[in-house]
Amino acid sequence: MIKRRGTVTISQVAQAAGVNRSSVSRAFTKPYMLTPETVARIKAVADTLGYVPNHTARALSTGRNSNLALIVPDVANPFFPPMIRAAQDAADAQDYCVFLGNSNEDPSKEDRLVGRFIGQVEGLILASSRLPEKRILDYAEQRPIVLINRDVAGVPRVLIDSSNGMTEAVRFLAERGHKKIAYVSGPSGSWSNKSRRSAVRKAAQQAGLELYVCPAQVSSFEAGLSAVDRILDAGTTVAIAFDDVTAHGILAGLEQRGITVPDGFSVVGCDDVLGDLTHPPLTTISSRSSEAGGLAVSLMYDALRSVGLKDARYLLQTELVVRQTTK
């Protein structure tokens, strides 16, 4: 046992205050069981001694640690920070602490993170998890799990449903006279990508548009940049990107080739995380990632108290936000 500096325990307080250890414990956790005077006296003594309850010991004894874990594929992707922030705030409101994990889009790293967290949290929130479904189900048996943008039956999940925004976008483009459109994909294992792609596909079909799907394995500026040749070669007049970051890359690639937007080519992003930062300001699909974060935490609380209703599935609707990259 390594002694920490300034470790004053419940026993020392008890002795100094002339009461039993349990009374000290109660003074902090169940003051209503004690005389206001005793509570006051104990707290006073605790204060002068600099006593601070030992979180770990309490957790061991109660089996509760008031910790949550949140794992995201990439903290630096602008989609996640607002979500993280909202989750933090919601956790904070209930005196929960949150571990943050960055899986770097790597399933095995995500797995390691879960393993490292699971023993010291009450529940885990996995955003855009890249884990195999079976694995998620296994973990869900050990601790409550809430998913964001991943649809696994039996696990509470909140999904940002970009499909109606995408549908809206395709219709909008059809009305404007576009005939052949491109969809530039995101991460292959991503639920969001599948859902967006299929929404585009379906809507394009209904609107009688020709669709070129341009594969891209990740969401990044570079992925968008390098997709430009292909979407141009395919003869499309507009690209719908998996997300804003990718769309930004496309914009840059277009500019490099001297193609003006939206006159020479149109671009649509998704998630609305760049605001009007791009030039021209990007037409995109709204996202509400921070709502998703807050909602996930409250689903977690539900899961933490009632053992029932495991199959919550929240769909957050989205819509087209028209700015200036579409014509």
Added chain:
Amino acid sequence: MIKRRGTVTISQVAQAAGVNRSSVSRAFTKPYMLTPETVARIKAVADTLGYVPNHTARALSTGRNSNLALIVPDVANPFFPPMIRAAQDAADAQDYCVFLGNSNEDPSKEDRLVGRFIGQVEGLILASSRLPEKRILDYAEQRPIVLINRDVAGVPRVLIDSSNGMTEAVRFLAERGHKKIAYVSGPSGSWSNKSRRSAVRKAAQQAGLELYVCPAQVSSFEAGLSAVDRILDAGTTVAIAFDDVTAHGILAGLEQRGITVPDGFSVVGCDDVLGDLTHPPLTTISSRSSEAGGLAVSLMYDALRSVGLKDARYLLQTELVVRQTTK
């Protein structure tokens, strides 16, 4: 005591394997003390039983928990995610878990977060802390603390020194013929802001430039936006902003007023977090926030093992990155 599902303890494994609890403990923490055969047997049994060491119990017993806390003023500010990511990675490499806290620029909230974390981490990293110096010193007595962009003697700290970048910027502007420049401030309690402002002040004086300091309390798009009238009224021809986010707001305000950049007015940001996302691409000061994050973690490791050398003070140098918002 609330029983967790699937809680299999060291005792059950011991019994099933026909050994003492201590042997099971050793099999996991000090296998070299046991016969390879016993270790193998114990691990096999543990495996079939689904035993997983209880992190909390171990922490209580050893006094070590392999956890770190990282507190930032605003996760959603693009300056921090790369830093968080780097810190995560560095922690990860040593099997440490990291709690993330978002103080929302509020000293009292930051204080509460520290209090909530301190009992369950080995050390804390405070980025751009808004806490009173005295408070930081107090906490530092309880647990190792590493500061980022906050300069408190006696506490290990890594500082991104934007002052030479700022100096370079001012000289650059002077050479280009600017006579009167503006500095648009950031958060008042921020070390970075003070350091940047004084660098600008000094360099302006040396270069014989007139300086107008425009107060702004926070780093935000809006802060930049609302500063535009004042910097224009002051008769300046260029604004150096506290950071890129603020600079972006200035750019937007200028555009609203029909002023073209850089012909009608020049703008310089700081931190280089927006890349060439703005229009025109922003001239700025490099930052290296991710290096700062990684360095902070390694300073933390140092502090965690050796009790000595408390007064580490790392300065990360920066430089001017000229893009297209300056003339």
Added chain:
DNA sequence: CTGTTAGCGCCTTCAC
């Protein structure tokens, strides 16, 4: 209302 008595699950001397 408050004291007594057991643990929570693990690690760690100390013997053998």
Added chain:
DNA sequence: GTGAAGGCGCTAACAG
């Protein structure tokens, strides 16, 4: 190399 026993700091019945 392995077992026995005590303790980390706190909470939770159970008495009184």
